[in-house]
Structure formats: structure tokens, C-alpha cells
Amino acid sequence: MRANKARLLLFKSIAVKFSEIQIRESLMLRVLVMSLILVGSGCARLDHIQISDIDQSQGSLKAISVKISNTGFNAAETVAIAGALAQSDSTKESLGDLATLLALVNMGPTTGNPVYNDHYAENILMQLHQQCASGKITAIRNVREGLSYGPVSGEVVRIDADCIL
Amino acid sequence: MKKLFVTLTSIIAISFLSGCVSLDSVSLTQLPEDRDHLVTASASDILFLGFTTQNDFVDEAVESLKSKCRGGKLTGILTKHQTTSYVLVFKREVIASGYCNTEEA
Numbered sequence: 001m002r003a004n005k006a007r008l009l010l011f012k013s014i015a016v017k018f019s020e021i022q023i024r025e026s027l028m029l030r031v032l033v034m035s036l037i038l039v040g041s042g043c044a045r046l047d048h049i050q051i052s053d054i055d056q057s058q059g060s061l062k063a064i065s066v067k068i069s070n071t072g073f074n075a076a077e078t079v080a081i082a083g084a085l086a087q088s089d090s091t092k093e094s095l096g097d098l099a100t101l102l103a104l105v106n107m108g109p110t111t112g113n114p115v116y117n118d119h120y121a122e123n124i125l126m127q128l129h130q131q132c133a134s135g136k137i138t139a140i141r142n143v144r145e146g147l148s149y150g151p152v153s154g155e156v157v158r159i160d161a162d163c164i165l
Numbered sequence: 166m167k168k169l170f171v172t173l174t175s176i177i178a179i180s181f182l183s184g185c186v187s188l189d190s191v192s193l194t195q196l197p198e199d200r201d202h203l204v205t206a207s208a209s210d211i212l213f214l215g216f217t218t219q220n221d222f223v224d225e226a227v228e229s230l231k232s233k234c235r236g237g238k239l240t241g242i243l244t245k246h247q248t249t250s251y252v253l254v255f256k257r258e259v260i261a262s263g264y265c266n267t268e269e270a
Contacts, residue, residue: 043216053194053263054242
């Protein structure tokens, strides 16, 4: 969480620096450079890990894995970056207010960015069973992680396990 | 000279004082009756400003735990995921411990 905040601060300061560059460069160039910075700074995040009982006594094991992801989007952060890139002071102010409003609306404890589908991780058990014909699954690792590209992120649920053959 | 000393002392003090741990998640599985043989494994990685593209260090902890109980059954697994923050540097760590029981097998 602290690492995310530190990165966010870095992004904002970069955006502010770009907005201060006097307008020899076009807006398109600034947007392009900012986009490249955000995409190039794709960061993995680990939110939660849980390891279940591991039974190595019943035979050989085969590693199986299921990974499901959905796109997360931080609207407030997007608007804040747009505000930092804006040229006129009135636009900067308006976008700043909008960013504050969006941050207030989405305030509260969250894991990663909000997604628009709350059922995306529901079929994970079925997919896990499809990979294990014997049906005997051990060493289940539940991993909640994400890959962030600035305000957009892949919100991932990953289940690694071992199938007892 | 005095200014340099104060600056260096401040930097060292800030570095040490800001190093603190946050516990991100904890989980525990069912505890066995026989709790004689406790095995522990951990894995970590160190990031600058939190930049990384993978979480592979988690698998190292699991493999290490499995290697300490070959042919046995590991139960009562306590998994901790914690992050230690230093100045601009973060250490992510997964610590797992469990009771190895080879007799049941």
C-alpha cells in the first residue's frame, strides 16, 4: 500500500513537471510521453496470499493453476493526471475538483482498483477441477494480486495447487 | 563540518526510524493433534519505490516448505505476508510455517 502511494506521488510529480514545460511541445506530445511512462511502469502488486495444507503422502503431485483477471479503473487518479496535464488554469481547477469528488465517492477500504464485474472470480473452482482428473487437490495457494499501469490495473485472482495423481 | 555531521545523522536517523513493518495478510489452516515437528520457510524480494513486474517470490516459499516435509503431510500452516518499508525501498516477505507429520502417511 505504501509502495502504491509512493508511486502515485511520483506519477503526480512527473505530471506536474510536464505541465510546467512551456508550450513549445504540443499537448499530444506530453500526453504521449505520460502514457509511455504509465505503461512502462507496469507494477505487480501482492495483496493477499494463503497457503492450505500440503499433502505429499498420497502419491506424486502435478502443479495446476487457474488465473482470472478483470480490468480495474481508478477514475479519480485518471482525472487528477488529466488535470495536471491541462493547459489552462480553469481546466486544472475544474478537473482537480472532479478528482476530489470522485475520490470522495469511491472512498473506503478497497483491495486494488474498482472493477465493473463482481462475478469475475466465481468459476475458479470449476476451472481448477477441470485440470485435475483425480479430483484430489492439495497445497492450494490463493493469491490476490494485481498489475497496475497507473490508473488502470489488472485485478487478478490466482489459485495455484497440486493435483494428487 | 558540523552541518555535514547533522545532515548525515539526520539521514541515518530517518532511514532507521522509517523502517517499519506492515502486516498485509495472515491465514491459518486446521491444526493437527501432533505438533512436534514445526517447519518454517520464507521468501522475500526487495523493491525500489515498489516497482516490480512479478510476485514469483511467493512460489519460493511454498517450494521451500514442501522440501522440508518430503512424503509427509503439512498442516496447521500459518502464512504471513508482510512489507517492511525503508526510505524509498520496500521489502516484501512471505513467511510460512506448518507442522510436518510423516507418521500419518
